[in-house]
Amino acid sequence: MTRPILWTSTHTSGTIVHQMAAASGLDIDVRFISLRQGEHKTADYLAINPKGEVAALQLPGAGVTITEIPAMALWLAEAAPASxxxxxxxxxxxxxxEWLAWCHFRMANTFTLAFQAKRLTGGDEAAAAALRATATTRARAALVFAEAQLAKQSNGTILGTTQVSAADIFLAAILRFAGFLAVPTDDLTHLTALGTKVAAVPAIAAAIAREQEIG
Ligand SMILES: N[C@@H](CCC(=O)N[C@@H](CS)C(=O)NCC(=O)O)C(=O)O
Structure with missing residues (x-):
């Protein structure tokens, strides 16, 4: 193994890291595994990432794997400073x-609650419906907050940078998650424009197309 391997799965939170890796311009071997087929729980994969989750960034050399989106974003940013x-x-x-941590925490304490409501309530459908409703309200509040912060920035990016940052990529993903929950976003014009801006970065557009092709 001579180059980093990004283990991910299409249309998951691994997509966020896939897009960051693409934006880094680094030579990374992106490998897709199927969560549906349980490939993240095989002994071979658990040896790489004992958490049994995607994404995971396996580095060449010392046998080190980095997990958790903000940590992977930091590694990519350090390895590709001009990105x-x-x-x-x-x-x-x-x-x-700060924004990466905010998005990461929102993913865990808001969106995951909705996406995994039934699992989290032990199969209790009524409790799951209540959890989904709460999570949807929380998701909308989070987006309204991000919209207000983004409106204050220049260049249409959350850090005011001319280049799309890892935080922008994560924020655009949060906006997509909201779409899955049917959270209204039409009035969130800055966030919507950010989503368009992120998706238009050629390397990110290529990553999106690759995931769509795989399915
Ligand atoms: N905190 C982790 C979350 C990773 C995560 O939850 N990944 C999901 C896919 S969205 C996964 O692999 N789930 C498989 C499972 O839990 O069995 C991160 O930042 O990457």
């Missing part, structure tokens, strides 16, 4: 990490 995944200046970098 703009994170600003170079310490303050900009900290703000970039």
């Amino acid at each position: 703009g995944l994170l600003p170079i200046d310490p303050l900009g970098r900290a703000k970039g990490m």
